[in-house]
Amino acid sequence: MEESKPAGKLYLIPTLMGDVEPLEVLPLAIKKVIDMTDYFIVENEKSARAFIKRVHPGKSQEKLIISVLNKYTEAGDVPNFLDPCLEGQHIGVLSEAGAPGIADPGADVVSLAHQKNIRVVPLVGPSSILMAMMASGMNGQNFAFSGYLPIDKAERTQRIKKLEKQSRDNAQSQIFMETPYRNEKFLQHLISVCAPATQLCVACDISLPTEYIKTAPMSWWKNNIPPLEKRPTIFVLQA
Numbered sequence: 001m002e003e004s005k006p007a008g009k010l011y012l013i014p015t016l017m018g019d020v021e022p023l024e025v026l027p028l029a030i031k032k033v034i035d036m037t038d039y040f041i042v043e044n045e046k047s048a049r050a051f052i053k054r055v056h057p058g059k060s061q062e063k064l065i066i067s068v069l070n071k072y073t074e075a076g077d078v079p080n081f082l083d084p085c086l087e088g089q090h091i092g093v094l095s096e097a098g099a100p101g102i103a104d105p106g107a108d109v110v111s112l113a114h115q116k117n118i119r120v121v122p123l124v125g126p127s128s129i130l131m132a133m134m135a136s137g138m139n140g141q142n143f144a145f146s147g148y149l150p151i152d153k154a155e156r157t158q159r160i161k162k163l164e165k166q167s168r169d170n171a172q173s174q175i176f177m178e179t180p181y182r183n184e185k186f187l188q189h190l191i192s193v194c195a196p197a198t199q200l201c202v203a204c205d206i207s208l209p210t211e212y213i214k215t216a217p218m219s220w221w222k223n224n225i226p227p228l229e230k231r232p233t234i235f236v237l238q239a
Contacts, residue, residue, distance in 0.1 A: 005087060005088030006088060007085050007086055007088065007117070007118050007119070008084060008085040008086075008087070008088050008089045008090040008091060008118070009085070009090050009091075009118070009119045009120075009121050010082070010085060010090075010091050010093060010109070010110065010113045010118050010119070010120050010121065011033045011037065011090060011091070011092045011093065011121045011123060012093050012099070012100040012101055012106065012110065012120065012121065012122045012123060013030055013033060013034070013092045013093060013094050013100065013123055013125070014026065014030070014095075014098060014099045014100070014123060014124070014125020014126055014127065015051050015094055015095060015096070015097055015098065015125070016051065016054075016097065016126075016207075017097045017098055017126055017128060017206060017207050017208065017232065018097075018205065018207070018208040018232075019208070020207060020208055020209070022054055022055045024207075025125070025126050025207050026055065026125055026126075027123070027124050027125070029123055029124070030055060030123055030125065031055050031056050033090070033092060033123065034052055034055055034056045034059060034092065035056055035059065036090060037090045037091065037092045038063045038064060038065055038089070039065050039066075039067075039084045039089055039090065039091040039092070040052075040064060040065070040066050040067070040091065040092045040093070040094055041066075041067045041068075041069050041081050041091060041092070041093045041094070041106070041109055042066055042067070042068060042069065042093075042094040042095075043068070043069065043070050043094070043095055043096045043104075043105065043106075044068070044070070044096055045066050045068055047096060048066060048094045049061060049064065049066070051094065052064065052094075065084075067081040069081065069093075069105050069106065069108070069109060070105055071105065073105075078108060078109060078112060079112055081109055082109065082112060082113060082116060082118060085113070085116075085118045086116065086118070093106045093109060093110070097128070097232070098125075098126055098127050098128050098129075099122075099125060099126070099127040099130075101122075102127055102129055102130075103129065103145070103147055103177075126206070126207050128203070128206045128207075128232065128234050129145055129175055129234060131203070131206050131207065132175065132201065132203035132206060132213070132234035132236055133173065133175060133236060135201070135203060135213045136173065136201035136203070136213075136215050136236040136238075137201070137215050138173040138199065138201065138215070138236055138238040139171055139172065139173045139238060140173070142170065142171060142172045142173065143172060143173035143174070143175060143236075144166075144172060144173070144174055144175065145175040145176070146159075146163065146174065146175065146176045147176060147177065148176070148177060148178065148179070149176055149178070149186075153189070156189065157189070157193050160189070160190060160193045160194065161193060163176070163237065164193075164194050164195070164198060164237065164239045165239070167198075167237060167238050167239040168239035171238075172238075173236055173237070173238045174236070174237045174238070175234060175235070175236050175237075176234075176235050176237075177233065177234055177235065178233065178235070180228075180229065180230045180231055180232055180233065181229055181230055183204075183228035183229060183231065183233045184225060184227075184228050184229055186235075187202065187221065187225055187228065187235075188225065190218070190221075190235070190237070191218050191221050191222050194218045194237070194239070195218065195239065196217060196218050196219035197217055197218070197219070197239075198217065198218050198237060198238070198239045199215060199216070199217055199218075199237070199238045199239075200215070200216065200217070200218055200221055200235065200236070200237050201213065201214065201215040201234075201235070201236035201237075202214055202215075202221070202226065202228070202233060202235060203233065203234045203235075203236065204226070204228055204231045204232070204233040204234075205231050205232065205233075206232070206234070210231070212226060214226075215236075
């Protein structure tokens with residue numbers, strides 16, 4: 001009787017957060033995993049292929065078998081993405097920028113992998129959320145990430161006040177983000193809503209040569225708004 005193959009592993013592969021040399025921010029282990037993996041689950045096929053080529057120029061692009069997982073993917077298609085693992089093949093998960101599964105649709109396929117008893121292996125690499133928290137000087141023992149806040153101004157105002165109160169009441173750092181082209185207006189809104197003494201860290205272009213990270217009270221930011229348009233930015237607040 002033929003023995004079944006051991007299941008492959010699901011590797012969570014952090015990617016670059018901008019135009020920077022891979023070896024400046026990524027460990028060699030990522031190249032090794034890409035070398036032994038032909039199946040990938042990605043947010044965007046074109047950028048994923050470009051990333052793989054940049055990290056491992058010798059990797060055959062023709063051998064890559066790529067499944068796309070984003071907001072347009074049909075939920076019923078996702079379980080089939082893991083079939084190669086059940087057949088003994090490794091699969092790599094790639095987000096558009098940073099770490100898969102953190103503010104990223106990759107979490108859906110990771111959850112399924114656990115249900116199917118597939119080993120999940122997270123690899124070391126950049127995460128803008130954690131790197132901003134590290135550099136903020138705020139409470140790293142108690143923090144929360146809220147993703148994108150509401151677009152509607154009234155709802156956003158209410159949410160900011162709620163997060164500021166939670167921060168004050170629980171000594172909890174609050175982390176959130178905004179679409180890059182709205183960063184400066186978002187920062188102005190934060191300043192207008194929050195107490196002058198509330199601390200805010202603005203972490204922009206993390207890991208890139210243009211990186212900017214500064215923590216200061218809202219009163220300071222009022223007259224010192226940096227150019228943030230079209231630059232990926234993480235905001236960390238502590239009241």
